[in-house]
Amino acid sequence: SAVISQKPSRDICQRGTSLTIQCQVDSQVTMMFWYRQQPGQSLTLIATANQGSEATYESGFVIDKFPISRPNLTFSTLTVSNMSPEDSSIYLCSVDGPYTGELFFGEGSRLTVL
């Protein structure tokens, strides 16, 4: 199984600021996925990040708000821009496992926006 490290694990941010979350995987992976988990809710896919190409965003998420970088096969970042209290969530990085639909997850980054 892949080991996924996320930084920061939690942060408290001020409204209007931006924060970048880092995701490091201990092996090379083709696709990395970013999910959002709002308080008490399920996971929603933000975008899929392939190395060397633009991230693919799901409906309701835009690049200006959630820019993603994928500089190599083991690393990705997600930036939450111009934050508002509605952005308070856990943001999870994940990668494909060996079987169809299986995902390995990082521990998540809990953001609180004041």
Next chain:
Amino acid sequence: AQTVTQSQPEMSVQEAETVTLSCTYDTSESDYYLFWYKQPPSRQMILVIRQEAYKQQNATENRFSVNFQKAAKSFSLKISDSQLGDAAMYFCAYTGNAGNMLTFGGGTRLMVKP
């Protein structure tokens, strides 16, 4: 679009007893995959069990088993001999044959009473 529904926001079980978590889904595809993921309080999601829709036999992983009813689009998780460490959020998830996106249910919080 595929949807996944978990009708039980919370469940509780006595230690050593058996509990069943419900999940229904909606899809027009004939080939797909279903999963149960566990999210303990530490937040890292892990895969509990997976089921390929083309397999009639229900998947089993130690104390965890599923009841997959394809015609009814039902996919319940049974946990036998419940342990304190089973306390977590459980998410039912679906992906189509392409396996390129997981759709999660709303989750069920399982409490285990000593």
